[in-house]
Amino acid sequence: MALLDFGAAVARRRPRAAADGLLVRLLARPSAVVGLALLAIVLVAAAGADRFFPEDPLAMVALPLLPPGEDPAFPLGTDMLGRDIAAGVFHGARVSLLIGVVATLVSLVIGVGIGALAGYYRGALDRALMRVTELFQTIPPFLFALAIVAVLQPSIPTIVGAIGVTSWPSLARLVRAEVLKLRTSEMVEASIALGAGDARIILRHILPNAAGPILVSASILVATAILTESSLAFLGLGDPNVVSWGGMVGAGREVLRTDWYVATLPGVAIVIAVLALNLLGDGLNDALDPRSGRR
Amino acid sequence: MIVVVLGIATINFFLLHLAPGDAAQVLAGEAGSATPEYIATLRAQFGLDRPLWSQFLSYLGNVLTFDLGWSFRHGMSVGRLILDRLPATLLLMGASVGFAALAGSALGALAGRRAGSLADTAVSTVALLFYATPTFWVGLVLTVIFSVWLDWLPVGGMTTIGAGFSGAAYALDVAHHLVLPAATLGLFYVAVYARLMRASVIDVQGRDYVRTAVAKGLRSHRILRRHVLRNALLPVVTMLGVQIGSVLGGAVLVETVFSWPGLGRLAFEALFQRDLNLLLGVLLCSSVVVVVVNLVVDLAYAALDPRIEVA
Numbered sequence: 001m002a003l004l005d006f007g008a009a010v011a012r013r014r015p016r017a018a019a020d021g022l023l024v025r026l027l028a029r030p031s032a033v034v035g036l037a038l039l040a041i042v043l044v045a046a047a048g049a050d051r052f053f054p055e056d057p058l059a060m061v062a063l064p065l066l067p068p069g070e071d072p073a074f075p076l077g078t079d080m081l082g083r084d085i086a087a088g089v090f091h092g093a094r095v096s097l098l099i100g101v102v103a104t105l106v107s108l109v110i111g112v113g114i115g116a117l118a119g120y121y122r123g124a125l126d127r128a129l130m131r132v133t134e135l136f137q138t139i140p141p142f143l144f145a146l147a148i149v150a151v152l153q154p155s156i157p158t159i160v161g162a163i164g165v166t167s168w169p170s171l172a173r174l175v176r177a178e179v180l181k182l183r184t185s186e187m188v189e190a191s192i193a194l195g196a197g198d199a200r201i202i203l204r205h206i207l208p209n210a211a212g213p214i215l216v217s218a219s220i221l222v223a224t225a226i227l228t229e230s231s232l233a234f235l236g237l238g239d240p241n242v243v244s245w246g247g248m249v250g251a252g253r254e255v256l257r258t259d260w261y262v263a264t265l266p267g268v269a270i271v272i273a274v275l276a277l278n279l280l281g282d283g284l285n286d287a288l289d290p291r292s293g294r295r
Numbered sequence: 296m297i298v299v300v301l302g303i304a305t306i307n308f309f310l311l312h313l314a315p316g317d318a319a320q321v322l323a324g325e326a327g328s329a330t331p332e333y334i335a336t337l338r339a340q341f342g343l344d345r346p347l348w349s350q351f352l353s354y355l356g357n358v359l360t361f362d363l364g365w366s367f368r369h370g371m372s373v374g375r376l377i378l379d380r381l382p383a384t385l386l387l388m389g390a391s392v393g394f395a396a397l398a399g400s401a402l403g404a405l406a407g408r409r410a411g412s413l414a415d416t417a418v419s420t421v422a423l424l425f426y427a428t429p430t431f432w433v434g435l436v437l438t439v440i441f442s443v444w445l446d447w448l449p450v451g452g453m454t455t456i457g458a459g460f461s462g463a464a465y466a467l468d469v470a471h472h473l474v475l476p477a478a479t480l481g482l483f484y485v486a487v488y489a490r491l492m493r494a495s496v497i498d499v500q501g502r503d504y505v506r507t508a509v510a511k512g513l514r515s516h517r518i519l520r521r522h523v524l525r526n527a528l529l530p531v532v533t534m535l536g537v538q539i540g541s542v543l544g545g546a547v548l549v550e551t552v553f554s555w556p557g558l559g560r561l562a563f564e565a566l567f568q569r570d571l572n573l574l575l576g577v578l579l580c581s582s583v584v585v586v587v588v589n590l591v592v593d594l595a596y597a598a599l600d601p602r603i604e605v606a
Contacts, residue, residue, distance in 0.1 A: 006565065143543060223427070227429055232432045250431075279423070
């Protein structure tokens with residue numbers, strides 16, 4: 001933690017230097033480099049989906065069940081309705097990333113908010129908020145998300161909301177622990193002495209110093225959100241108007257026995273995206289806490 | 296525990312009321328001839344015409360007496376349906392978690408003991424891959440390999456239909472059907488426990504008591520067994536409790552892929568038949584399972600670590 005405080009102090013004076021330091025440390029870890037590279041591939045796929053595959057990925061463009069590699073125009077083949085699997089994979093990247101990132105933002109707002117309030121004010125408020133957190137932790141998150149989406153009908157906003165509402169408890173606990181630690185630091189005592197208000201202390205002094213662990217959690221949360229979204233879509237709870245990796249796998253199940261590639265290829269995309277974010281999270285964790293990297 | 300159940304029941308109740316339309320409308324819509332009088336009769340019959348707070352109180356009362364309502368689809372009480380399906384899910388979860396804990400701790404211990412070695416790199420890489428792989432996809436790939444190509448294991452179900460086995464033959468038949476679902480659900484947690492055990496073994500190996508044991512000249516496998524593994528297992532046990540909710544979520548996917556007749560499959564069916572009462576009943580019961588398992592884990596923890604007392 002001492003190192004992070006120092007880092008934040010440096011950041012205030014020379015913002016670029018500290019950011020560069022983190023990036024340099026990040027790039028020194030092979031796992032983080034692999035993660036960043038994989039993530040770059042997914043980002044390029046998402047950003048370039050319209051350019052590479054301008055047609056609607058849900059449109060029927062060729063003969064159904066064309067095996068991969070047979071027609072160079074459809075490198076990954078087509079599914080049972082003649083939809084281009086490669087186009088689906090590229091456009092699916094956009095949907096997965098969008099849902100993963102926005103759901104994580106929802107989760108961050110709830111988790112950081114509850115964690116910061118509980119840790120800062122302690123006492124009765126802390127007990128009440130932790131009770132609620134425990135409650136949300138007890139309900140199996142995937143089943144909970146599934147029930148919410150089923151009740152509200154699947155669409156991108158409901159899926160994002162359901163994932164966000166079910167994934168914040170661990171983050172709230174983490175933030176609470178960080179805030180409890182920082183609350184008694186000299187830096188905060190100095191701010192109190194200077195007459196700073198609670199909101200200012202929490203937002204300007206405490207949270208920026210807890211940014212490291214929150215960032216690590218956020219990258220893991222995006223990975224988990226992508227997994228949850230694809231699982232929901234696999235069960236038929238995806239937004240019917242957009243292509244989704246999980247939905248493609250689910251649809252391909254029907255022809256699994258004869259044309260295994262329809263269901264399995266989009267799954268590889270999920271693995272790449274989730275692996276990238278997990279590796280990045282691991283790398284960030286090590287880079288922010290150099291002690292853990294030495295072993 | 297009662298507080299937790301009541302809290303979850305409250306969330307459930309309001310979730311149910313967020314749903315567009317109510318059970319009466321759904322049923323009447325399907326009957327085809329939905330006159331307003333018919334819907335009103337149905338509403339009165341199910342108590343849907345009473346004020347919200349009165350419905351809420353009677354719902355809470357019902358939950359506390361394990362009356363989870365009526366599944367209009369199955370024509371059975373939700374409690375009965377869930378109790379029928381629960382054993383299959385517990386069997387699947389037990390097998391997967393057992394497999395994951397054994398294989399994961401063994402692999403993690405192997406990797407952690409020689410951190411940086413080739414074996415460590417191999418285990419860590421494979422664990423990382425499985426950690427990122429969606430459960431349902433693992434299930435499909437295993438099905439393609441072991442059921443379609445090799446034809447070693449059945450594609451789904453819990454028993455061979457029409458075989459009419461009994462006794463040991465029945466148990467063997469179920470075990471045969473259990474292999475793929477349990478492996479599918481377990482592989483993700485093998486990765487989780489391998490990563491955890493690796494870090495834990497590395498941590499414990501650096502402790503003073505291990506150095507003392509080495510200095511005493513104890514044999515290395517004795518040190519590993521008595522001093523390292525016993526202590527390194529503690530976080531793994533904690534994780535079992537923490538993750539039970541996620542195992543249940545995974546069970547929904549695995550049961551759907553392999554038509555395993557458990558709670559998850561029931562939830563999936565309820566989803567498609569828009570039987571929300573049943574779906575939320577499954578959610579409530581799963582949460583109760585989580586609470587109970589955590590209680591058991593606390594007890595196991597106390598047995599493993601004499602420093603901890605059950606509060």
